[in-house]
Amino acid sequence: MIDIGCHLSVTEGYAAMASRMLRFGGTTFAFFTRPPRGGRAKEIRPEDADSMNRIVREAGFGKLVAHGSYTMNLCGAKAETRANALDMLCQDLERMEAFPGNYYNFHPGSHVGAGTAAAIPMIADALNASLWSGMHCTVLLETMSGKGSEVGATFEELREIIDRVAFPEKVGVCLDTCHIWDAGYDIAGDPDGVLQHFDEVIGLDKLAAVHLNDSKNPCGSKKDRHEKLGEGQIGMEALRRFVTHPLLAGRPFILETPNDDEGYIREIAIVKSWEDPDR
16 A cells, blocks of 8 residues: 655644545645744644544554754754754654654755755754654654755765764654655666665665655756656656655655645545556
């Protein structure tokens, strides 16, 4: 079974998101813990969180993949930027305790010219200041495209961050197909080689979730522009082979394609059809 879903808005509440994904035909979903471009997080009412947890449990959903704000930069040039980011991270992880057993994904950050050698310790230090042994979610570092001064465009950079974390068992990776393609990992021409390299550098046991997107750009462009499935440079057949690769079995797949509701319903149905060729 392929657990596939998309990003949903939390505006109408948490249980409403789970009910909406049931209507979409998916078995996982993602949501922002706070507005993606910054702002206050939506209040979590215990009864609403409990209802969402019950719906996803009874429906047999895979793990959910919450997403941190795009404005959270743990390795920013200014101390104030880093302090604000750490505060967001600590708050978000506390909030995730309302949804135990799921994932919290975020972009590692942008070094703004300081270089990855300076940025990686900052990111790891922030994780060490926010993680604790009894927490009930796993934090995922997202693979990035290498646009600008992004950290995390290579598997080696993510490995360096994980190696510095005091609770490495609480940290994993969310692999974004558009991002790694744009970063130069050819998942269309050599998916086996890409996954083997990931395993050698980080370990497939750390690959917890996948953001499933096509890309508007050629491999190695370092531009990060998502496209609908089958309408980009990766292509539908390559994405099908990647999603159904046995080494990725059991991971939740989250669509971040430029779609409306009908588009997501269509793409969820497409991906579900890959688990049963006769469907």
